Amino acid sequence: MARLTRGALLAVLCAGLAALGLSPAAAAPSDDTGLVRMMHLSPDTPSVDAYIDSVSDPDVGVVLPAVSYGDVSAYRSVPAGTYTVSARAAGADPQSPPVLASTVTVAAGTATTVAGVGRFAELGFAVLPDDLTPPPAGQTRVRVVNAAAGTPSLDLSLDGGTRLAGGLAFAKTTDYVDVPGGASTLTVGGGAQLPVQLADGSVYTLLVLDRDGGGLAVEPALDAASPGVVPVGGVETGAGGTAPAGAPVGRIALVVLTVAVLGLALTTRFRLPRRGRPARHAAR
Amino acid sequence: MLAVAAGVVALVGDPRHQDRQAPAARAEVPPAPVVLAAAGSADPARPVRVTIPAIGVDSDLVDLGVDAGGALVPPTDFARAGWFAAGPVPGDVGPAVLAGHVDSYRGPAVFFRLDELRPGDRVTVERSDGRTVQFAVTRVARYAKDRFATDEVYGPTADPQLRLVTCGGAFDRSRRSYLDNVVVYARLAQ
Numbered sequence: 001m002a003r004l005t006r007g008a009l010l011a012v013l014c015a016g017l018a019a020l021g022l023s024p025a026a027a028a029p030s031d032d033t034g035l036v037r038m039m040h041l042s043p044d045t046p047s048v049d050a051y052i053d054s055v056s057d058p059d060v061g062v063v064l065p066a067v068s069y070g071d072v073s074a075y076r077s078v079p080a081g082t083y084t085v086s087a088r089a090a091g092a093d094p095q096s097p098p099v100l101a102s103t104v105t106v107a108a109g110t111a112t113t114v115a116g117v118g119r120f121a122e123l124g125f126a127v128l129p130d131d132l133t134p135p136p137a138g139q140t141r142v143r144v145v146n147a148a149a150g151t152p153s154l155d156l157s158l159d160g161g162t163r164l165a166g167g168l169a170f171a172k173t174t175d176y177v178d179v180p181g182g183a184s185t186l187t188v189g190g191g192a193q194l195p196v197q198l199a200d201g202s203v204y205t206l207l208v209l210d211r212d213g214g215g216l217a218v219e220p221a222l223d224a225a226s227p228g229v230v231p232v233g234g235v236e237t238g239a240g241g242t243a244p245a246g247a248p249v250g251r252i253a254l255v256v257l258t259v260a261v262l263g264l265a266l267t268t269r270f271r272l273p274r275r276g277r278p279a280r281h282a283a284r
Numbered sequence: 285m286l287a288v289a290a291g292v293v294a295l296v297g298d299p300r301h302q303d304r305q306a307p308a309a310r311a312e313v314p315p316a317p318v319v320l321a322a323a324g325s326a327d328p329a330r331p332v333r334v335t336i337p338a339i340g341v342d343s344d345l346v347d348l349g350v351d352a353g354g355a356l357v358p359p360t361d362f363a364r365a366g367w368f369a370a371g372p373v374p375g376d377v378g379p380a381v382l383a384g385h386v387d388s389y390r391g392p393a394v395f396f397r398l399d400e401l402r403p404g405d406r407v408t409v410e411r412s413d414g415r416t417v418q419f420a421v422t423r424v425a426r427y428a429k430d431r432f433a434t435d436e437v438y439g440p441t442a443d444p445q446l447r448l449v450t451c452g453g454a455f456d457r458s459r460r461s462y463l464d465n466v467v468v469y470a471r472l473a474q
Contacts, residue, residue, distance in 0.1 A: 220321075230434060
C-alpha cells in the first residue's frame with residue numbers, strides 16, 4: 001500500500017518536474033572527466049617528459065614529451081580521479097625513477113594546471129585550480145605566476161593602476177582578479193609597458209619568465225574562454241508546425257469543456273420552457 | 285613522495301602573504317628588456333557548415349547575434365542553423381553555440397531531431413580556415429526557457445566545446461512559443 005502510494009507520488013513528482021522543464025536528462029550529471037595541463041616554469045630545469053598517471057587504473061594516463069621552460073601544454077581530458085604527476089629528463093626511460101613526483105586530484109568538470117616551479121635544486125609542483133566560473137559582464141579574469149628567477153619580487157599592474165601582482169616572490173602565484181576586458185597596458189616592475197589584449201569573458205594566467213639573453217617575457221596563457229556577450233534566457237527556435245493540435249493541458253481542458261457543454265445541453269433540453277409560456281419556476 | 289608534496293606546499297605558499305614584500309619591491313627594477321611573448325594571433329575563422337550524421341543534419345551556418353533585450357536571435361531560415369558569432373569559434377577554446385529551429389509553421393526544421401542525439405554521437409563543423417572539427421556529444425538536457433542554464437551553456441570552458449540549441453517541450457499557442465529549450469553538450473572528439 002505504502003509502496004503504491006510512493007509510486008504514485010513519484011509519478012506525480014516526475015510529471016511535475018517534466019512540466020517544470022527539469023527532465024531527467026537535465027538533472028543528469030555532466031560527463032565524469034576533468035582537464036589537466038602542465039606548465040614548465042623552472043628556468044634552470046632542462047626539458048622533461050611529464051607523466052600524468054591514474055593511481056587507480058594503470059591503463060589511464062597521459063604523457064607530455066619534451067616540455068621545456070615556458071611551455072604550456074594543451075589541456076588533456078582525463079577521467080575524474082587521483083593522479084600521480086611525475087617528471088623525468090626528456091627521453092629518460094619511463095621506468096626510471098622520476099626527478100619529481102606528486103599527486104593531484106581531478107574532479108569532474110574542473111580544470112587543473114600543474115606547474116613545475118622553483119629552481120632545479122628546489123623544484124616542486126604547484127597545483128593551480130583553474131577558475132571556470134563566468135567573469136562579470138565585460139570583465140576578464142587574470143592571475144600571475146612569477147617564473148622569473150632573476151626577479152625575486154614582482155610588481156605587475158594594468159591600465160589605471162589595477163594591481164595584478166605586488167611583491168610577488170619567485171615561484172609564487174597570485175589569486176585571480178577580475179579586470180575590464182579589451183586592449184590594455186601592462187606595467188611591469190619599474191615601468192616597462194606592454195600592450196595586451198584580454199578578451200571579455202576569458203580567463204588568463206600571465207606567466208612572467210626569464211628571457212633568453214636577459215630581461216623578462218610576459219606570456220599570457222589562456223585558461224578558459226566564454227562569449228564576451230552572454231545572451232539572456234533561452235532561444236525562440238520553433239514555430240509550432242509539428243506541435244500537437246493542443247498542449248496536453250489544453251486538450252484536457254477541451255475534453256472537460258466538451259463534457260460540460262454536452263451536459264449543459266442535455267439538462268437545458270429538459271428544462272427549456274416552451275416558447276411563449278412562462279417557465280414553471282420562473283420568478284415572478 | 286610525501287616529502288615532495290610537502291615541498292610543493294612550502295614552495296607555493298599562501299598567496300595572501302605575497303603583499304608583505306610590496307613596499308620593498310618599489311625600489312626594485314626588473315632587468316630590461318621586457319617583452320610580450322608571442323600570443324596566439326586572433327583567429328578570424330568562422331564556422332561554415334555543421335553535419336550530424338546520426339540525425340541527418342547537414343546545414344551551412346549563418347551568423348547570429350542578440351536583440352535589444354539581449355536574447356539570442358534565431359536564424360530566419362527554418363532550414364538553416366546559425367552560429368552565435370559573439371562567442372567562440374567551434375574548435376577554439378570555449379563554448380561555441382549553434383542554434384536552429386525545431387520546426388517551422390508547417391513542419392520539421394533543421395534541428396527537429398536534435399533530442400534524439402545520445403552521448404558519443406559525432407558532430408562535425410567545417411571552418412572558413414579549412415579546418416574540420418569533430419565533436420562528441422556528452423549529454424542532452426532540456427530546460428524551461430525561463431530557467432535556462434545560462435552559466436552551464438555559455439560559461440567558460442578550458443577546452444573547445446560545442447552547444448547545439450533548439451526548442452522542446454509543450455508549445456504555448458497563445459504565445460506561439462515552445463516552453464523549453466533542448467541543449468546538446470559536446471566536446472572535441474579525442
